[in-house]
Amino acid sequence: MRQPAPSAFDPLRFFELRYASHGTRLGIGYRTHGPDWAELELPYREDMIGDPASGVLASGPILALMDMATAVSVWLRAGAFVPQATLDLRIDYLRPATPGRTVVGRGECYRLTRSIAFVRGQAHDGDPDDPIAHVAGTFMATERYR
């Protein structure tokens, strides 16, 4: 199988240069990446709990994590930071995240056109074979991707 060339976009540098935003407020951080995918992490924190009785994280921070992981995967595939907006995002919550565990979100851009990026991804809390969420969505370039 042909391996895609490494991306010219450097997500590590992008995360180092980040300004105060929803991502920093939630504590979302960089983990690893490939030519058209990125893995980000969301460490567990009590101020993101959605169900105080169980301590389970709210679904919103997981959606935000997957929005960012898939957005970064688009920049990797495009080879540059391109201003873009989320057009739609669909998430299936497969099971609750285990309280105390860091959530890892992997996003992949599986098709890129001049104006639209198609993405998918999964989140897990330790075992990639036992995912907590699955997403599919599209982004639109404010100008164009290429």
Place this chain on the structure above:
Amino acid sequence: MILPPYAELLGLTVEPGERAPVLVMPFGDGVLGRPGFLHGGAIGGLLEMAAVGALWQALGSDQTQVKPINLTVDYMRGGRDKPTRARGAVTRLGTRVANVEAIAWQDEPDRPIAAARMNYLIVR
């Protein structure tokens, strides 16, 4: 409506409504995406809290546990530097599953910045 810690993180406040509460999210760094615009994740989180608020009101109890099964968000306009409001509507309330829709707007409810559909599992 008792708000969980995550709703406090978003800075949400509740305006009671006849059919469903309206949730208000102030603009700020904590909900910022690209410079000058709301983060899609924060808008989605607001829509989910509005959906849960509508569901609790339909159930007549905010003690009933509801679990999100899925969520689909359409983002229609960029969220600017002003408060955002969201309201949910229960389209079907079953014994085990509820279908809920929600919209988020800034100026007029008929000019939404985002809309969502979701399914919830009702734990009775």
